[in-house]
Amino acid sequence: MMQFTDYLFYFFSSILVLSSLRVITANNPVYSALSLVLAFFSAAGIWLLLHAEFLAIALVLVYVGAVMVLFLFVVMMLDINTETLKKGFWNYLPIALIISGLFIFEIYLVVTDKFFYEAKVLSEDATSNTELLGSVLYTDYLLPFQIAAVILLVAIVSAIALTMYGKKSHKGIDPKDQIRVDKKDRIRIVKMSSGKTK
Amino acid sequence: MEEFFKLYLDPQLAKTISFLIKIICIVIPVMISVAYLTYFERRVIGFMQSRIGPNRVGYFGLLQPIADAVKLMFKEIILPTKSNNFLFFLAPLLSIAPALAAWAVIPFNSELILADVNAGLLYVLAMTSIAVYGVIIAGWASNSKYAFLGSMRSAAQIVSYEIAMGFTLVGVLMCANSLNLGDIVMAQSGGISQWYCWPLFPLFIIYFISAVAETNRAPFDVAEGESEIVAGFHVEYSGMAFALFFLAEYANMILVSILAVIMFLGGWLSPVGFIPDSIIWLLAKVAFLLFFFLWFRATFPRYRYDQIMRLGWKVFIPLTLVWIIFVGAMMQTDYAEYFH
Numbered sequence: 001m002m003q004f005t006d007y008l009f010y011f012f013s014s015i016l017v018l019s020s021l022r023v024i025t026a027n028n029p030v031y032s033a034l035s036l037v038l039a040f041f042s043a044a045g046i047w048l049l050l051h052a053e054f055l056a057i058a059l060v061l062v063y064v065g066a067v068m069v070l071f072l073f074v075v076m077m078l079d080i081n082t083e084t085l086k087k088g089f090w091n092y093l094p095i096a097l098i099i100s101g102l103f104i105f106e107i108y109l110v111v112t113d114k115f116f117y118e119a120k121v122l123s124e125d126a127t128s129n130t131e132l133l134g135s136v137l138y139t140d141y142l143l144p145f146q147i148a149a150v151i152l153l154v155a156i157v158s159a160i161a162l163t164m165y166g167k168k169s170h171k172g173i174d175p176k177d178q179i180r181v182d183k184k185d186r187i188r189i190v191k192m193s194s195g196k197t198k
Numbered sequence: 199m200e201e202f203f204k205l206y207l208d209p210q211l212a213k214t215i216s217f218l219i220k221i222i223c224i225v226i227p228v229m230i231s232v233a234y235l236t237y238f239e240r241r242v243i244g245f246m247q248s249r250i251g252p253n254r255v256g257y258f259g260l261l262q263p264i265a266d267a268v269k270l271m272f273k274e275i276i277l278p279t280k281s282n283n284f285l286f287f288l289a290p291l292l293s294i295a296p297a298l299a300a301w302a303v304i305p306f307n308s309e310l311i312l313a314d315v316n317a318g319l320l321y322v323l324a325m326t327s328i329a330v331y332g333v334i335i336a337g338w339a340s341n342s343k344y345a346f347l348g349s350m351r352s353a354a355q356i357v358s359y360e361i362a363m364g365f366t367l368v369g370v371l372m373c374a375n376s377l378n379l380g381d382i383v384m385a386q387s388g389g390i391s392q393w394y395c396w397p398l399f400p401l402f403i404i405y406f407i408s409a410v411a412e413t414n415r416a417p418f419d420v421a422e423g424e425s426e427i428v429a430g431f432h433v434e435y436s437g438m439a440f441a442l443f444f445l446a447e448y449a450n451m452i453l454v455s456i457l458a459v460i461m462f463l464g465g466w467l468s469p470v471g472f473i474p475d476s477i478i479w480l481l482a483k484v485a486f487l488l489f490f491f492l493w494f495r496a497t498f499p500r501y502r503y504d505q506i507m508r509l510g511w512k513v514f515i516p517l518t519l520v521w522i523i524f525v526g527a528m529m530q531t532d533y534a535e536y537f538h
Contacts (some may be wrong), residue, residue, distance in 0.1 A: 032340060034285075037331070065327025066357055069334065073353050076338050078344070100383040124230075128316040130377060175508060 007048055016042040029075045037068050054130040214301035220312050224301050232448040239492050246496040247271040273437035278341055281434065283465040285339035290435070291441035293332020297449040300325035304456055305380040307466040307477045319367055322457060324361075326412065329450065330356045333414075333421060333431045334441070340434040348430025351503060352414060354422035359411040363520035366405040369398050370461045372525055380459035383465035385538070390469035395462040397537045400521050404514050406487070408414055409454035410412035413447060415491055418506055425500075455481070455487040464486075519536065 019042065022035035040063045049190050067142035207215070216526060237252065237259065252259035276281065303318040304312040329354060371377055373394055374385040383430020386393050395402045411418040422430040432443045459480060461467055466480040501509070503514025528537050 034335070053315070053317050054320070057317055057324045060324040061320065061327055065324060065330070069353050069357050072334055073350065076334075076350070099339055121385075130317055140254065170215075172504060175505075 005049055012042045012045040033072050033075050037064055040064050052129050054133055117131050209260055227534045232445055233453055235448050237263045243493045243496045270437055270441040275439050276435040278434045281341045282339040285335050289332050289339060292445040293329055294442045296329040298326045299448040303379060318378050327360055337431040342357055342434050344427040344433045345431050347423045347427050355506055356412055359408040362404055362510060362514035363408040366401040369401040369522050369525055370394060379460050380516035383460055386464040389471055391538050393464040400517060403468055404518055406458055412518055413450045413454060416495040417501050451491055455484045458487055459483040483526045
């Protein structure tokens with residue numbers, strides 16, 4: 001006898017699989033990006049079924065709400081010709097197959113690992129998943145967490161530094177100069193007679 | 199209510215039906231307040247600009263929103279040529295659905311709440327962050343330059359102000375020690391001096407300004423920018439499809455105001471001890487904040503796009519970060535009680 005949550009699981013996972021397929025088969029890159037949004041959303045639904053509400057909401061908040069918006073922003077601006085993109089498909093296929101085989105093997109290793117089941121037990125604890133994650137992250141895994149944070153910081157700094165590199169290419173005005181503007185920089189009042197004589 | 203239905207139906211069905219009735223009990227008042235918010239906006243801005251505003255339909259023009267709704271319903275929905283049909287109709291739905299879904303976790307008083315979830319604050323933030331898809335998809339699917347420019351502006355603006363908004367929420371949850379919206383309100387009990395708008399005053403101001411920017415309201419309404427890009431992302435929409443965008447914008451305004459009230463102004467709690475707590479306080483505070491939205495629109499000229507970006511990234515985000523560190527530091531001192 002299947003429970004209601006089982007039906008929900010199959011509902012979410014079938015949408016997840018279908019939309020992931022759409023990501024790589026869609027001709028229009030905007031459709032691909034939107035399918036990826038749907039895929040993230042269904043993955044969040046599956047996580048909610050596992051009582052991992054923090055992860056689920058963080059996925060929606062960070063990936064759906066911010067990262068994919070910026071993705072769409074870029075994809076919509078580009079004029080991508082899908083024909084030229086598909087040109088090297090058969091040449092790259094063997095490499096792609098090797099890489100995807102590796103991926104599947106790695107996923108197999110993780111899924112069959114004993115840690116995978118420990119994590120599941122943790123999430124079924126009585127206290128909320130958010131609290132548990134926080135307490136583990138800031139005690140047992142403090143050092144890896146801090147290292148990850150520092151790597152992210154370096155990535156942020158380097159991304160900004162890349163846009164600053166070279167000579168100034170935009171026409172933006174320095175806000176300080178704008179505020180400092182005075183009346184006499186912009187207008188010159190000329191006093192002159194009206195030309196009429198009394 | 200659930201018990202009543204259990205007398206006649208099986209328990210699972212009774213639960214579902216009572217939930218549906220509760221949802222209707224939230225959505226219909228929200229929709230009515232949206233309708234009358236548009237009326238008040240026109241009246242208030244009218245008075246601020248020495249005009250009368252709508253006063254013909256019903257007493258004082260009170261039936262004007264209903265007349266508007268009927269008019270919009272009977273208008274033809276025009277589909278632009280070479281637009282993307284599916285996405286064109288999906289966009290208004292995508293903008294109204296999150297605006298209503300977020301109401302699920304809003305506590306109206308200590309009992310009146312649809313879903314009392316622990317991660318309520320995060321849920322609301324997630325729901326408001328996906329509302330931007332309606333705008334982006336509308337702009338792209340319309341196949342129009344003005345609509346596209348509007349949606350690009352809106353995407354950049356909403357993503358940047360969401361970060362500042364998220365950081366202000368971090369300050370609140372540091373003080374309240376909870377992500378549950380009901381618990382956040384109860385942590386502020388004990389009169390007006392205990393409300394979080396005092397220890398977190400800069401965060402309160404930043405939250406409210408970011409909320410104005412998130413809902414694309416003046417002076418941050420570059421996504422619509424009538425004088426620059428006609429009507430921005432919804433320039434190609436007409437009839438009910440346009441009305442859905444309109445409803446979503448006003449429902450979001452009420453939502454962010456109610457969130458500001460819950461997090462900074464003590465929700466349904468009364469400001470002084472001798473008057474009982476009640477939902478009336480919540481509604482009064484929300485109405486007060488909504489008035490600010492209308493006031494801003496009547497007062498301020500529209501921000502320039504680069505100024506909006508500068509304000510979000512270079513002023514608000516650093517300020518919120520500094521205040522979070524300040525709150526964290528103060529919690530370690532003798533003044534910790536003022537920050538709880």
